[in-house]
Amino acid sequence: MKLVARLEQSAPIPLAADIACDSGELLALVGPSGSGKSTILRCLAGLHRPAAGHVRCGDETWFDASRGVDMPPQQRRVGVVFQHYALFPHLSALANVIVALQHLPAGERAEKARQWLARSNLEGLEARRPAELSGGQQQR
Structure with missing residues (x-):
């Protein structure tokens, strides 16, 4: 399975990103503060809708601005590790x-x-x- 995304927007954070990641592959987004790393992750997870582009995983289209497709986050089965770690302090x-x-x-x-x-x-x-x-x- 492969995750493929093309994300574009001019505001609030200018963004033009092409991403491809194979199943089992670990992908890191690196860049200076404010460059759009968190916005990209939020787009992939369905927590932010970019102005244009698409997100596809395997044979499913999760988002396609031109076709009006926007699968809800809970159906995408994506995990995101945010800057605030949200770990359970009482668990190992x-x-x-x-x-x-x-x-x-x-x-x-x-x-x-x-x-x-x-x-x-x-x-x-x-x-x-x-x-x-x-x-x-x-x-x-």
Whole structure:
């Protein structure tokens, strides 16, 4: 499955972005403050509607300005890690990731969460609570 997006707008933040990401691929948006990184993520998740463009995932069209398609956020099955981390302070790093994997069968969640922690260079930190992680570790 592939996520493909073309996003354009002139205000409130000028934006012209082309994005492509294959299933299982980790994509990072990098740029100076105010360059539109959060706006791009909000567009992909369906939390912001750009003036023009499209967002497609596999054979589904999530957004297409020219055709009037705008799939609701809850139907897109997208996770976004915002600048304010929204971690559960009473849960371990592993348990926080498991919360995000509720769409998987219960027996698969812990292993998949461990895989995501490893991909994010957090292997060995599974038992730590958010207050015991650095800001960068919390963000990942």
